[in-house]
Amino acid sequence: MPHKVTLIPGDGIGPEIIEATKRVLEATDVKFEWQIGTVGQGAQDKFGTPLPDNVLESIKKNKVALKGPVTTPIGTGFRSVNVALRQSLDLYACLRPCKTYRGVPTPFENVDIVIVRENTEDLYSGIEFAKGTKESNRLAKLILETTKTRVKEDSGFSIKVISETASRRIVKFAFEYARANRRKKVSAAHKANILKFSDGLFLATAREVAKEYPTIEFEDIVIDALCMRLTRNPQQYDVIVLPNLYGDIVSDLCAGLVGGLGVAPGANIGDNIAVFEPTHGSAPKYAGKNKVNPIAMMLSATMMLRHLGEIKTADKLEKAIAAVIAEGKNVTYDLKSDRNQPAATTSEVADAVIEKLKKQGG
Ligand code: NAD
Numbered sequence: 001m002p003h004k005v006t007l008i009p010g011d012g013i014g015p016e017i018i019e020a021t022k023r024v025l026e027a028t029d030v031k032f033e034w035q036i037g038t039v040g041q042g043a044q045d046k047f048g049t050p051l052p053d054n055v056l057e058s059i060k061k062n063k064v065a066l067k068g069p070v071t072t073p074i075g076t077g078f079r080s081v082n083v084a085l086r087q088s089l090d091l092y093a094c095l096r097p098c099k100t101y102r103g104v105p106t107p108f109e110n111v112d113i114v115i116v117r118e119n120t121e122d123l124y125s126g127i128e129f130a131k132g133t134k135e136s137n138r139l140a141k142l143i144l145e146t147t148k149t150r151v152k153e154d155s156g157f158s159i160k161v162i163s164e165t166a167s168r169r170i171v172k173f174a175f176e177y178a179r180a181n182r183r184k185k186v187s188a189a190h191k192a193n194i195l196k197f198s199d200g201l202f203l204a205t206a207r208e209v210a211k212e213y214p215t216i217e218f219e220d221i222v223i224d225a226l227c228m229r230l231t232r233n234p235q236q237y238d239v240i241v242l243p244n245l246y247g248d249i250v251s252d253l254c255a256g257l258v259g260g261l262g263v264a265p266g267a268n269i270g271d272n273i274a275v276f277e278p279t280h281g282s283a284p285k286y287a288g289k290n291k292v293n294p295i296a297m298m299l300s301a302t303m304m305l306r307h308l309g310e311i312k313t314a315d316k317l318e319k320a321i322a323a324v325i326a327e328g329k330n331v332t333y334d335l336k337s338d339r340n341q342p343a344a345t346t347s348e349v350a351d352a353v354i355e356k357l358k359k360q361g362g
Helices: 014-026 041-047 053-062 081-088 134-147 164-180 199-210 223-232 244-257 295-307 311-327 346-360
Strands: 003-008 032-036 064-067 093-099 112-118 185-190 217-222 239-242 267-269 274-276
Touching (some): 003 014, 003 053, 014 032, 014 295, 014 311, 053 064, 053 081, 064 295, 093 164, 093 244, 093 295, 112 164, 112 244, 164 185, 164 199, 164 239, 185 199, 185 244, 199 217, 217 223, 223 244, 239 244, 267 295, 274 295, 295 346, 311 346
Parallel strands (some): 003 032, 003 064, 064 274, 185 239
Antiparallel strands (some): 093 112, 267 274
16 A cells, blocks of 8 residues: 655755655655645745645645745745644654764764754744734733833734643653654753743753653753753764754754754654654755755655654665765765765755665665
């Protein structure tokens, strides 16, 4: 039986890396039935909404999606499709492994960190009040009455919301992931010394959950200290669980440690549904140039294969990708130590991975 998967090409560089990834998946022995979903500006133009119901319905039915990046207009226009998708499907855990592959130019070796980012709340709750509106004036008044703090009249507000429920389930997810994948340590990052009622609640909940997993080491760390330590000695970290905004930033930082966004895969996971997508965005300036690295997207596909129970095929695909990287011949510009060296195109990387798969026999 083929696996039914919703395939969302996205925009910018999305369609070309999705195409490359679809080709390598179809070169394995696993069969897929793709249902294509259009989101973003294309969907806005066609259906009057950037996230049409038919796409949500398709993901709910198939329970699995492979997604390319989608552009979010800055400041104006529609809200982020990526955030809306995670919130409407309650994909509360964002899983981003950052691992060094031999051959990737990076100052660090043996990094193998998994970022577990809370995906539904924090400063991404979408609760915002624009400067000078009736609502923001009312909020300023409430703040004055309740805290005696006078905010500047020309302030805008973005509300940081952290709940015990969401904190508990994300920390539990991190520990369950650690247990299932034989990981030894979970670190919870926060700024609880300053943000007592939001990050403080996250930290208190994390400490409580950690007690349920006595065989896994637990530590908590202030977010700024974490960033400094990651850039000095990233090997000391294993699984890191963070609230949404810090998770967003630290997963890019960790992607940088292991060679950049071109090799950083990811997944957004809920109780029944999982959407696999790379950490990077739609890199509009490279759109249509057949130039960017499809490996982050392909590694996201290996995560999808594991999620679907196709462990052997996932291992084979990851091995084929690792072999292409290690050889260093058919890799895109971002994986060349000297950017003036000739580099492979997006589709040539796919050809090379397919070649390695064939050599492995499937
Ligand atoms: P970006 O990740 O798209 O690109 C930043 C830079 O990283 C690029 O200019 C390029 O130099 C490099 N890069 C990214 N992907 C690469 C790849 N596969 N191979 C080689 N180099 C790569 O970040 P941005 O420019 O901040 O965002 C562009 C758009 O993407 C924005 O609209 C943003 O909202 C959106 N975005 C979408 C997602 C998503 O769909 N999940 C995630 C992040 C950003």
